[in-house]
Amino acid sequence: MTVTPEHLRALAGRAEAITAEVRALCDSAQNGSPEQGHLMVARQAADWLARGAEDLERSAAELARLQAQPCGFRWGVCPEHGNTLSSRAGVSECRVCRRTWTYNRLDQPCGEPVTWKVIDRAGTETKMCDGHVLGARAAAGGATFIRLDAAGGQQ
Numbered sequence: 153m154t155v156t157p158e159h160l161r162a163l164a165g166r167a168e169a170i171t172a173e174v175r176a177l178c179d180s181a182q183n184g185s186p187e188q189g190h191l192m193v194a195r196q197a198a199d200w201l202a203r204g205a206e207d208l209e210r211s212a213a214e215l216a217r218l219q220a221q222p223c224g225f226r227w228g229v230c231p232e233h234g235n236t237l238s239s240r241a242g243v244s245e246c247r248v249c250r251r252t253w254t255y256n257r258l259d260q261p262c263g264e265p266v267t268w269k270v271i272d273r274a275g276t277e278t279k280m281c282d283g284h285v286l287g288a289r290a291a292a293g294g295a296t297f298i299r300l301d302a303a304g305g306q307q
Contacts, residue, residue: 155215156215156219157212157213157215157216157219158212160208160209160211160212160215161208161209161212163208164205164206164208164209164212165205167201167202167204167205167208168202168205170198170201171198171201171202171205174194174195174197174198174201175195175198177191177194178191178194178195178198217265220265220266221265221266221279222261222262222263222264222265222266223261223262223263223264223265223266223279223280223281223283223284224261224262225261225262225280225281225284226261226262227257227258227259227260227261227262228244228253228257228258228260228261228262228263228264229257229262229264229281229283229284229286229287230246230248230249230251230283231264231281231282231283232246232248232249232251232282232283233246233247233248233249233283233286234283234284234285234286234287235283235286235287236248237257237258239256239257239258239259242254242255242256243255243256244256244257244258262281262283262284264281264282264283264284265281266279266280266281266300267280267281267282267285267299267300268280268281268282268284268285268288268297268298268299268300269297269298269300270285270288270292270295270296270297270298271295271296271298272292272294272295273294273295279300285297
């Protein structure tokens with residue numbers, strides 16, 4: 153079985169539901185009743201479940217990033233501004249935001265996650281990242297741009 157971010161999110165949702173159910177049960181005990189003191193342990197367990205749900209959500213987000221398909225264009229871009237990089241002495245810099253990378257990003261395949269499917273007039277589909285789609289929008293008249301799900305490049 154391949155673990156997906158959706159599996160982890162579903163488990164997190166179940167943990168959140170159980171947390172709410174345990175807390176509601178604990179809150180239903182009347183003040184001063186004998187069971188109220190014993191329910192403190194159950195409330196503590198609900199707190200642990202809530203932290204577990206948060207950890208599962210973080211794991212799902214990290215797994216989604218890990219499983220994301222890289223753009224793979226033969227040159228890198230600024231993920232926010234597109235084809236705005238310059239490189240000098242092995243360091244790349246965006247001319248707009250001034251973000252830097254400690255390698256020549258222009259000479260490396262793009263490792264940003266795929267976030268778009270572009271279909272040109274001839275029907276050719278190309279998947280690309282946010283940065284590369286900026287240039288494609290300017291150059292590919294009549295193309296269709298479809299935003300993909302951030303969790304693994306799916307529609």
